[in-house]
Amino acid sequence: MANKIPRVPVREQDPDVRRHNFEEVCFGYNREEAILEAGRCLNCKNPRCVQACPVSIKIPLFISNVLGEDFSEAARVISMDSSLPAVCGRVCPQETQCEGSCILGIKGQPVSIGKLERFVADWSRENGIRFSEREPSNGIKIAVVGSGPSGLACASDLARMGYDVTIFEVLHKAGGVLEYGIPEFRLPKDTVVAYEIENVKSLGVKIETDVVVGRTVSIDDLMDRENFRAVFIGSGAGLPRFMGIPGENLNGVVSANEFLTRNNLMKAFREDYDTPNYTAGRVCVVGGGNVAMDSARTAVRLGSDVTIVYRRSEKELPARAEEVQHAREEGIKFMMLNNPVEIIGNEKGWVTSMKCIKMELGEPDSGGRRSPVPIPGSEFVIDADTVIMALGTRPNPLLVRTTKGLESNKKGGITADENCATSRKGVFAGGDAVTGAATVILAMGAGRRAAKSINEYIREQKDK
Amino acid sequence: MFKIVKKETLTPVTVLMEVEAPRLAASVQPGQFLIVKAGETGERIPLTVCDYDRENGTVTIVIQIAGASSRKIFYMEEGDSFTDVVGPLGNPSEFVNVPDEELKGKSYVFIAGGLGTAPVYPQARYLHERGACVDVILGAKTSALVIMKERMSSVCDNLYICTDDGSEGDRGLVTLKLEKLLQTGRHYDMGVAIGPMIMMKFVTLTAKKYSLPLTVSLNMIMVDGTGMCGACRVSIGGETKFACVDGPEFDAYKVDFDEALRRQTIFKEKETETDHKCLIGRGKE
Numbered sequence: 001m002a003n004k005i006p007r008v009p010v011r012e013q014d015p016d017v018r019r020h021n022f023e024e025v026c027f028g029y030n031r032e033e034a035i036l037e038a039g040r041c042l043n044c045k046n047p048r049c050v051q052a053c054p055v056s057i058k059i060p061l062f063i064s065n066v067l068g069e070d071f072s073e074a075a076r077v078i079s080m081d082s083s084l085p086a087v088c089g090r091v092c093p094q095e096t097q098c099e100g101s102c103i104l105g106i107k108g109q110p111v112s113i114g115k116l117e118r119f120v121a122d123w124s125r126e127n128g129i130r131f132s133e134r135e136p137s138n139g140i141k142i143a144v145v146g147s148g149p150s151g152l153a154c155a156s157d158l159a160r161m162g163y164d165v166t167i168f169e170v171l172h173k174a175g176g177v178l179e180y181g182i183p184e185f186r187l188p189k190d191t192v193v194a195y196e197i198e199n200v201k202s203l204g205v206k207i208e209t210d211v212v213v214g215r216t217v218s219i220d221d222l223m224d225r226e227n228f229r230a231v232f233i234g235s236g237a238g239l240p241r242f243m244g245i246p247g248e249n250l251n252g253v254v255s256a257n258e259f260l261t262r263n264n265l266m267k268a269f270r271e272d273y274d275t276p277n278y279t280a281g282r283v284c285v286v287g288g289g290n291v292a293m294d295s296a297r298t299a300v301r302l303g304s305d306v307t308i309v310y311r312r313s314e315k316e317l318p319a320r321a322e323e324v325q326h327a328r329e330e331g332i333k334f335m336m337l338n339n340p341v342e343i344i345g346n347e348k349g350w351v352t353s354m355k356c357i358k359m360e361l362g363e364p365d366s367g368g369r370r371s372p373v374p375i376p377g378s379e380f381v382i383d384a385d386t387v388i389m390a391l392g393t394r395p396n397p398l399l400v401r402t403t404k405g406l407e408s409n410k411k412g413g414i415t416a417d418e419n420c421a422t423s424r425k426g427v428f429a430g431g432d433a434v435t436g437a438a439t440v441i442l443a444m445g446a447g448r449r450a451a452k453s454i455n456e457y458i459r460e461q462k463d464k
Numbered sequence: 465m466f467k468i469v470k471k472e473t474l475t476p477v478t479v480l481m482e483v484e485a486p487r488l489a490a491s492v493q494p495g496q497f498l499i500v501k502a503g504e505t506g507e508r509i510p511l512t513v514c515d516y517d518r519e520n521g522t523v524t525i526v527i528q529i530a531g532a533s534s535r536k537i538f539y540m541e542e543g544d545s546f547t548d549v550v551g552p553l554g555n556p557s558e559f560v561n562v563p564d565e566e567l568k569g570k571s572y573v574f575i576a577g578g579l580g581t582a583p584v585y586p587q588a589r590y591l592h593e594r595g596a597c598v599d600v601i602l603g604a605k606t607s608a609l610v611i612m613k614e615r616m617s618s619v620c621d622n623l624y625i626c627t628d629d630g631s632e633g634d635r636g637l638v639t640l641k642l643e644k645l646l647q648t649g650r651h652y653d654m655g656v657a658i659g660p661m662i663m664m665k666f667v668t669l670t671a672k673k674y675s676l677p678l679t680v681s682l683n684m685i686m687v688d689g690t691g692m693c694g695a696c697r698v699s700i701g702g703e704t705k706f707a708c709v710d711g712p713e714f715d716a717y718k719v720d721f722d723e724a725l726r727r728q729t730i731f732k733e734k735e736t737e738t739d740h741k742c743l744i745g746r747g748k749e
């Protein structure tokens with residue numbers, strides 16, 4: 001029986017080697033491995049995996065094409081539902097989505113769906129396969145704010161339907177978090193991200209970088225003066241949070257966003273770029289999510305001795321299991337059930353240490369998560385030369401402030417219904433800008449839903 | 465790409481450039497800044513927009529050599545292009561929101577230190593055009609470093625120049641001149657100081673003695689300029705603010721200047737203080 005074969009392991013860079021470089025950690029499957037793994041799929045009639053994928057990729061169908069060695073067809077199947085397979089195959093939290101529901105996972109190991117998706121996407125890139133068919137142009141202009149996964153997905157769907165789409169991006173490079181947040185060693189920029197963006201461009205989408213919508217040009221200007229008939233906002237949740245504890249503005253305390261942006265977008269790790277970054281010495285990363293793991297693993301590669309300080313226990317770590325394991329293998333220390341209460345500096349204003357308090361887990365909160373409570377009198381001090389705050393992010397209020405009639409909720413997210421329509425006619429929104437920090441695939445799913453709604457909206461306008 | 469259409473050397477370390485950036489030129493207001501990147505591998509450098517021509521779609525920047533990136537820009541020529549120019553960033557000066565009728569007859573004093581002359585210019589011009597009374601105190605180390613003198617005198621009522629060595633105008637610091645004016649009973653509704661952080665700190669102390677309301681523009685270290693990173697954090701009245709989105713202009717009396725001064729040196733230590741164990745890595749000079 002097919003499912004008796006154990007899950008095909010994936011080759012990875014040795015931890016002792018990879019801690020010193022920024023090359024991709026995971027090598028992915030080669031052809032033989034992919035075919036072998038594809039053979040494990042039972043091709044279920046009612047595939048549970050598909051239901052658990054936020055964009056409902058036809059998983060058994062693409063996998064059977066891999067088994068049949070028709071990789072190009074497999075790629076076509078995936079492309080019907082996802083415009084960023086090489087990205088999602090790498091960074092989706094598969095263990096809680098597609099793979100988390102795979103029937104084989106009940107008794108043994110689920111099919112390695114993410115790695116297969118990645119294989120197919122990488123294969124098509126290496127073989128120059130692109131799916132750029134699109135309807136003839138209808139000349140109707142649509143603007144997309146932000147070039148993260150939600151904006152890219154929305155733009156490519158609309159372009160396929162024949163719309164004339166322009167993406168406006170404030171940074172100097174397109175990609176959103178894929179470019180500035182997720183590190184090179186998990187998601188290579190020049191190959192994977194750049195290629196996915198080329199794909200979107202090959203559909204005729206224009207990308208204008210260096211434009212701050214809300215400042216350089218307002219949404220009202222885009223609609224009234226530049227004749228954009230509808231706007232999709234995919235501006236993400238890029239505003240960093242700090243703890244509000246004493247000493248937080250000392251030199252050497254940085255947000256994960258700053259640290260990662262310097263390294264990813266601004267390429268501080270490369271000698272040929274001018275950007276400086278915080279490196280060397282002892283680095284404490286505060287937080288337990290993907291962003292904390294990415295910061296810690298980046299700091300290790302820049303030569304630091306890294307400790308992650310997290311206020312709950314191992315079980316509650318919000319980061320993906322694979323990330324935590326990779327971090328451990330790379331020599332990162334974890335201090336669980338500890339929370340910083342003060343950052344201490346020297347007479348020159350540089351961080352020297354951090355005062356923490358021990359925590360214990362109290363009663364579960366409304367969401368069922370046990371909330372940490374400080375243990376009185378348990379304060380202690382640890383050395384630190386750099387403190388990286390990885391505490392989560394919020395949506396940027398700029399667009400809500402500068403767009404007439406655009407409403408937001410208490411957490412700063414833009415208010416939008418299930419079809420991504422906002423309070424403002426002709427303006428749609430999705431991804432992190434609406435939900436707060438979430439995942440690539442959810443952002444992409446929202447972008448695609450918005451594209452559908454925008455198409456319907458334009459048609460209704462025509463009928464009137 | 466954003467083409468440099470005009471370059472003018474103001475001092476041996478300062479240049480003025482007019483750059484094509486139509487969207488930016490159409491929307492910028494006094495008090496705002498932009499970020500330029502000189503090439504693929506360059507840093508993102510914040511610079512004040514010192515003038516704009518909405519019709520021709522150009523903005524004017526003035527840049528002084530401070531380190532590697534500003535030097536790179538200094539040596540760019542007419543016809544060269546920046547890979548990136550983004551803006552306008554930050555909030556316009558507060559008076560931009562005041563109706564023109566109210567500005568008429570109001571009196572402003574600007575205190576510009578060195579390069580601070582450049583950001584003062586569009587503000588003085590804006591107010592002068594609307595009938596406000598504008599005095600400018602322009603300070604520099606020495607005569608050779610005084611910039612934009614003619615341009616400035618055309619947009620203000622009185623231009624006072626001070627140099628540290630007395631080679632032009634009064635000898636002494638701008639604070640001395642400000643104090644003299646205020647002592648002789650000159651009344652101003654509002655003061656604006658722009659220049660090196662240390663100068664703004666001392667102007668604030670002087671202005672305080674005379675209860676002169678004062679605004680300062682904080683040139684913190686920045687990365688994105690859009691509120692995304694927090695590199696530009698400053699304490700304003702005990703609260704942490706991001707200079708790029710909450711500023712760059714703030715009420716001088718609320719600014720924690722000592723913290724701001726210290727935060728400006730973050731990447732300086734890497735070059736000068738090699739014994740510090742927490743070095744900001746990879747000195748890239």
Ligand SMILES: Cc1cc2nc3c(=O)[nH]c(=O)nc-3n(C[C@H](O)[C@H](O)[C@H](O)COP(=O)(O)OP(=O)(O)OC[C@H]3O[C@@H](n4cnc5c(N)ncnc54)[C@H](O)[C@@H]3O)c2cc1C
Pocket residue numbers: 091092093145146147148149150151168169170171175176177178181182183211212213214234235236237238260290291294396398399430431432433437438439440441443
């Ligand atoms: C370090 C890090 C690691 C992560 N790891 C994972 C992971 O492993 N797996 C996973 O699924 N998810 C991960 N995420 C989350 C995921 O990246 C986000 O949920 C996703 O990128 C959201 O997509 P988006 O399109 O909504 O927004 P973003 O990707 O944030 O893109 C928004 C874009 O809009 C631009 N923008 C904002 N305002 C304006 C404006 N006014 N004008 C013009 N442009 C504007 C921004 O510059 C940005 O480029 C991670 C996030 C971070 C920060």
Ligand SMILES: Cc1cc2nc3c(=O)[nH]c(=O)nc-3n(C[C@H](O)[C@H](O)[C@H](O)COP(=O)(O)OP(=O)(O)OC[C@H]3O[C@@H](n4cnc5c(N)ncnc54)[C@H](O)[C@@H]3O)c2cc1C
Pocket residue numbers: 497507509510511512513526527528529530531532533534535579582583682683684685686712728729730731732
């Ligand atoms: C809102 C704003 C407006 C500005 N307007 C102008 C302007 O109109 N003309 C102009 O010449 N400069 C201006 N600056 C300062 C300019 O951005 C810095 O001089 C420049 O970033 C230095 O870069 P560098 O690589 O040449 O020097 P670096 O090698 O990076 O640094 C040289 C020295 O400058 C300090 N420094 C680095 N970045 C900044 C910064 N953002 N502000 C102050 N000091 C810094 C460093 O600590 C170091 O001591 C402005 C800054 C801000 C934030």
Ligand code: SF4
Pocket residue numbers: 052053054055056057059082088089092093094097098099113114117441
């Ligand atoms: S997109 Fe993500 S959830 Fe869907 S199949 Fe691919 S890896 Fe799984």
Ligand code: SF4
Pocket residue numbers: 040041042043044047048049050059060101102103104111113
């Ligand atoms: S649930 Fe698992 S075995 Fe079934 S189709 Fe999906 S991947 Fe294949």
Ligand code: FES
Pocket residue numbers: 685686687688689690691692693694695696697706707708709
């Ligand atoms: S420069 Fe990044 S938040 Fe201000």
